[in-house]
Amino acid sequence: MTVFPMSSPPPLAVPPIVNPHQAATVGAPRKAVALISGGLDSMLAARLILDQGIHVEGINFYTGFCVEGHTHAIRHHERAKPKRNNALWTAEQLGIKLHIIDVIEEYKDVVINPKHGYGANLNPCLDCKGFMVRKAREWMEQHGFDFIITGEVLGQRPMSQRRDTMPVVARESGAFDRLLRPLCARLLPETLPEREGWVDRHKLLEFNGRSRKPQMALAEKYGFQEYAQPAGGCCFLTNQQYSHKLADMWATRGSKQYEFDDIMLLKVGRHLRPRPHFKLIVARDDGENNFLDGYRKRFIHLHATSHEGPLALIDGTANDEDIELAARLTARFGKGREAETVILTVTDTAGNSRELKVAPMPANNIPPEWYL
Amino acid sequence: MTHFVLDARQLLCPLPVIRAQNRVAELSPGDTLEVQATDPGALHDIPAWCRVHGHEVLETRQEGHEVIVRLRVVA
Ligand code: SF4
Numbered sequence: 322m323t324v325f326p327m328s329s330p331p332p333l334a335v336p337p338i339v340n341p342h343q344a345a346t347v348g349a350p351r352k353a354v355a356l357i358s359g360g361l362d363s364m365l366a367a368r369l370i371l372d373q374g375i376h377v378e379g380i381n382f383y384t385g386f387c388v389e390g391h392t393h394a395i396r397h398h399e400r401a402k403p404k405r406n407n408a409l410w411t412a413e414q415l416g417i418k419l420h421i422i423d424v425i426e427e428y429k430d431v432v433i434n435p436k437h438g439y440g441a442n443l444n445p446c447l448d449c450k451g452f453m454v455r456k457a458r459e460w461m462e463q464h465g466f467d468f469i470i471t472g473e474v475l476g477q478r479p480m481s482q483r484r485d486t487m488p489v490v491a492r493e494s495g496a497f498d499r500l501l502r503p504l505c506a507r508l509l510p511e512t513l514p515e516r517e518g519w520v521d522r523h524k525l526l527e528f529n530g531r532s533r534k535p536q537m538a539l540a541e542k543y544g545f546q547e548y549a550q551p552a553g554g555c556c557f558l559t560n561q562q563y564s565h566k567l568a569d570m571w572a573t574r575g576s577k578q579y580e581f582d583d584i585m586l587l588k589v590g591r592h593l594r595p596r597p598h599f600k601l602i603v604a605r606d607d608g609e610n611n612f613l614d615g616y617r618k619r620f621i622h623l624h625a626t627s628h629e630g631p632l633a634l635i636d637g638t639a640n641d642e643d644i645e646l647a648a649r650l651t652a653r654f655g656k657g658r659e660a661e662t663v664i665l666t667v668t669d670t671a672g673n674s675r676e677l678k679v680a681p682m683p684a685n686n687i688p689p690e691w692y693l
Numbered sequence: 694m695t696h697f698v699l700d701a702r703q704l705l706c707p708l709p710v711i712r713a714q715n716r717v718a719e720l721s722p723g724d725t726l727e728v729q730a731t732d733p734g735a736l737h738d739i740p741a742w743c744r745v746h747g748h749e750v751l752e753t754r755q756e757g758h759e760v761i762v763r764l765r766v767v768a
Binding site (some may be wrong): 383387405406410412413417418420422585615 | 706707737741
């Protein structure tokens with residue numbers, strides 16, 4: 322065994338210990354994972370970072386409440402014009418990969434128990450942002466990426482994009498200073514990618530407030546066209562009518578729970594609650610008819626046979642009197658609405674059918690509060 | 694080089710894309726995958742997903758209410 326005098330350091334038998342993170346990426350570009358919603362802001366944020374020579378890949382979360390895709394596919398008249406997936410479209414414009422992650426199950430807890438409460442409707446935006454950034458942080462760690470970027474703009478949204486709530490997202494997601502918001506970074510404290518010189522803070526922006534003009538000007542500079550501009554928000558939870566239907570569902574069930582099928586059904590058809598113990602879901606067109614048809618076996622369902630008319634599902638329990646009321650309502654939404662009588666077939670959940678002859682309910686006899 | 698079939702029928706977009714993406718992650722370069730779906734959106738979304746990831750779209754077709762997309766996994 323060789324003994325070295327204390328004054329001189331031992332020769333370096335092994336390479337000095339360096340940050341393994343740095344060692345792995347020497348010469349290779351730094352990598353950022355970008356939250357891509359399909360809207361303009363996240364697209365611009367990703368582009369700014371791409372322009373700084375960073376390798377960017379996108380991540381998009383499917384919660385079940387996203388406005389993207391399905392409802393457009395359900396309604397018949399919108400079928401003619403196929404709906405693109407805006408997140409994929411964005412990724413293609415940017416030339417980056419996009420990973421779409423199914424978070425339907427995990428997201429339930431965000432909607433049911435938001436620590437920071439709801440916004441104007443049942444939108445738990447602050448918890449939702451924290452959740453998504455946390456998922457992105459986990460993905461970043463699993464895939465050896467260096468930081469996370471979002472399209473957030475200071476002051477843009479009342480709940481999740483305030484000066485006091487932005488640090489909450491960084492902290493609760495566990496991303497801390499690896500979370501960079503390129504569109505407003507210069508108004509926020511320096512983050513790790515800026516401090517380490519991976520990105521140049523001077524080339525980041527200071528967008529602030531609710532105006533969309535700076536984003537639109539930047540989009541024009543980049544030549545981005547046909548980008549999506551969702552009104553109100555990226556998900557159905559910001560929609561007042563949708564939230565009303567969800568709240569009604571929770572109130573009737575006596576607990577805040579849901580299954581994926583429940584939240585899909587809330588997007589489809591007219592929903593009327595004529596009695597506390599049941600509601601009626603009536604298709605509005607062929608597309609919705611087909612969609613509801615896939616669910617009919619789980620519900621008492623009815624449709625007119627003497628006239629053309631929609632399929633309707635009874636959600637809840639219904640006695641004969643209730644079924645007759647449901648039949649009169651269903652008749653009201655079909656071609657026989659002006660007829661004296663309409664014949665309908667009613668089928669129970671065991672598959673037994675019977676015929677029912679009823680007078681369609683006149684429109685002005687339906688109290689407006691029945692409509693959810 | 695194996696051929697696989699994925700049944701994504703009755704699922705609404707973007708679920709067919711997500712299922713295709715997760716299946717492709719388990720396959721090897723050169724393998725082919727046929728995705729069957731009923732949401733017409735899949736006809737555009739799955740090829741778009743293939744383009745951004747560099748996988749090759751071999752065929753897209755519609756058969757009645759069904760959409761078929763065949764793709765080849767690229768490294
Ligand atoms: S609008 Fe919906 S998806 Fe967007 S942050 Fe709020 S809850 Fe989340």
